[in-house]
Amino acid sequence: MSQSLADLTQSLLTAARKAGADAADAIAIDGTSLSIDVRNGVLEQAERSEATDIGLRVLIGRRSANVSSSDTRPETLAAMAERAVAMAREAPEDPHVGLADPDQLARDWDVAALELADPAPEPAPAALEEDARTAEAAALAVEGITRIDAASAGYGARRIHLAATNGFSGGYTRTSRSTSCVAIAGSGTGMERDFDGDSRIFQSDLRSAQDIGRTAAERTLERLSPRKPKTGAYPVIFDERVAASLVGHLMAAVNGSAIARGASWLRDAMDHPVLPDGLSLIEDPHRPRAGASRPFDAEGLPTQRRAIVEDGVLKGWTLDLATARKLGLQSTGNAARSTSGGPSPTPWNLELTQGDTDRAGLIAQMGTGLVVTSMIGSTINPNTGDYSRGAAGFWVENGEIAYPVSGVTIAGNLREMLRRMTPANDARPWLSRVVPSLLVEGLTLAGE
Known part of the structure; x- marks a missing residue:
């Protein structure tokens, strides 16, 4: 046996x-x-x-x-x-x-x-x-x-x-x-x-x-006959399907490994605003039926609910034992590992504060701009937060979707982007990353 x-x-x-x-x-x-x-x-x-x-x-x-x-x-x-x-x-x-x-x-x-x-x-x-x-x-x-x-x-x-x-x-x-x-x-x-x-x-x-x-x-069918928008600076809505990627970039920047190396655009941001006032990012590894829940981490430490960002202000790194020791801190119970490697800091379930309006309300509020539903490629400078990604989605005029778009590149800086976010209320509560659609003002679009 x-x-x-x-x-x-x-x-x-x-x-x-x-x-x-x-x-x-x-x-x-x-x-x-x-x-x-x-x-x-x-x-x-x-x-x-x-x-x-x-x-x-x-x-x-x-x-x-x-x-x-x-x-x-x-x-x-x-x-x-x-x-x-x-x-x-x-x-x-x-x-x-x-x-x-x-x-x-x-x-x-x-x-x-x-x-x-x-x-x-x-x-x-x-x-x-x-x-x-x-x-x-x-x-x-x-x-x-x-x-x-x-x-x-x-x-x-x-x-x-x-x-x-x-x-x-x-x-x-x-x-x-x-x-x-x-x-x-x-x-x-x-x-x-x-x-x-x-x-x-x-x-x-x-x-x-x-x-x-x-x-x-x-x-x-909604994507048929896409066009390219005019190059310029416009507001962008990251649809709920892709909005969690912005939170992912934030989590990469507060990962203890990046902080310990000094290779993060948020390395000096502890106790400083990184999201709009009123928005919090909560990690909860004890949420039932969620994909990243767990009773303990890969080093046997208890997992715990904590605020990574509270009322817009950064409150914590993501740490395992080794990165915590390098930084003179305590582990946050975020060690993950495979059978072939040692522990490394990894976030668990995340939830961003939701707003008061739905996606349609954000579109109406935006007026003219881009709704992104899919993204390809990624060029992120880990030291500066400079951001550039290919995208496809829908062009909005007068607060209504006008036509599909593809072949557009979105550029900005994550530090500025995250501070200018406006959330909708359409996040799916069962996902490990509960993030609603996000409106970000003033991004650069490279189209026609």
């Missing part, structure tokens, strides 16, 4: 000690993934994978090394530990590396309250295939759609366990269920595509496949 993940991580720690490690932590992940693709009403591809992956980090003084494997035989565990210890002895010293102190560790967490795993049975492949077929048929039923590029459905389940020689041991299970559809309209150089999809922890929360297919088709 195969070992449990808890036993497997303890076996790795025992092997590390035997091989000469001063300290160690181990992670084990096993999971199942099932995906179905349909094209022209016919099953095109069905994939199922099952795997167990293990990772070991050993420490000798202030030196460390990581090894990983998908082979869980006892002789492999011993070989991994010996190899990791040999690597650590040759590694450069890092004065900030090390496990958490025992009094820092998470205790008495409530995994059930987070609702990370759907207790419903794994769906049969036929059920996933039916979802994909339904999404494809719903999109094709919309007049003007010429074909479907992809219609897919999937399911995944993962068990994760972390243990360390400081006494920590804990694990949890995650599930996911998804459906997506990409529709195409037009032909030749006039061809356009768009998509819709949904991914949830609980299968019962998933939007209907018919709704997903129909929405993908409608979005595609």
Whole structure:
């Protein structure tokens, strides 16, 4: 009988000690993934994978090394530990590396309250295939759609366990269920595509496949016959579908790794305004049924709700133990890791304060400008915050959508952009990043 993940991580720690490690932590992940693709009403591809992956980090003084494997035989565990210890002895010293102190560790967490795993049975492949077929048929039923590029459905389940020689041991299970559809309209150089999809922890929360297919088709038809707007300075609305990217740039700038290197345009912004007055950005890793929720981080520290930005003012970096030590601070419980690497600071669920109006209200308020629904490429200067991205969406005149646009480049500076944001109230509350559509004044558009 195969070992449990808890036993497997303890076996790795025992092997590390035997091989000469001063300290160690181990992670084990096993999971199942099932995906179905349909094209022209016919099953095109069905994939199922099952795997167990293990990772070991050993420490000798202030030196460390990581090894990983998908082979869980006892002789492999011993070989991994010996190899990791040999690597650590040759590694450069890092004065900030090390496990958490025992009094820092998470205790008495409530995994059930987070609702990370759907207790419903794994769906049969036929059920996933039916979802994909339904999404494809719903999109094709919309007049003007010429074909479907992809219609897919999937399911995944993962068990994760972390243990360390400081006494920590804990694990949890995650599930996911998804459906997506990409529709195409037009032909030749006039061809356009768009998509819709949904991914949830609980299968019962998933939007209907018919709704997903129909929405993908409608979005595609709206993009036909695009133009380029005139070059100039205009207000821009980042549609809810893409608005979280702005928050993503903010989070990259407050990541402890960037701050410790001095490579962030917000490196001197602590306790200074970075968003408009009244807007807050809250991190909550304990939100039920949310994709980035977790009871503890990858170093065994408790996760916690915190304000990254409060009333427009920056209040915290995103820190793991090592970056916190470099900065003379305490970890914020934001360590993440894979089996093949050590911890690094990573944000969990985020929620930006919403406004008082819907997307249509923002469009009316904007008057003339651009609504961005998709983006390509990215040129972000991490030191200055200079921003440039390709975009497509809709041109607005007199507060109403006039025509689709593509091939436009948006440019600005993130420090100024984030301070000029006006939020709508249309964020989807089940996403890990709950961010509404955002109106940003005075950006430069390069079009015709």
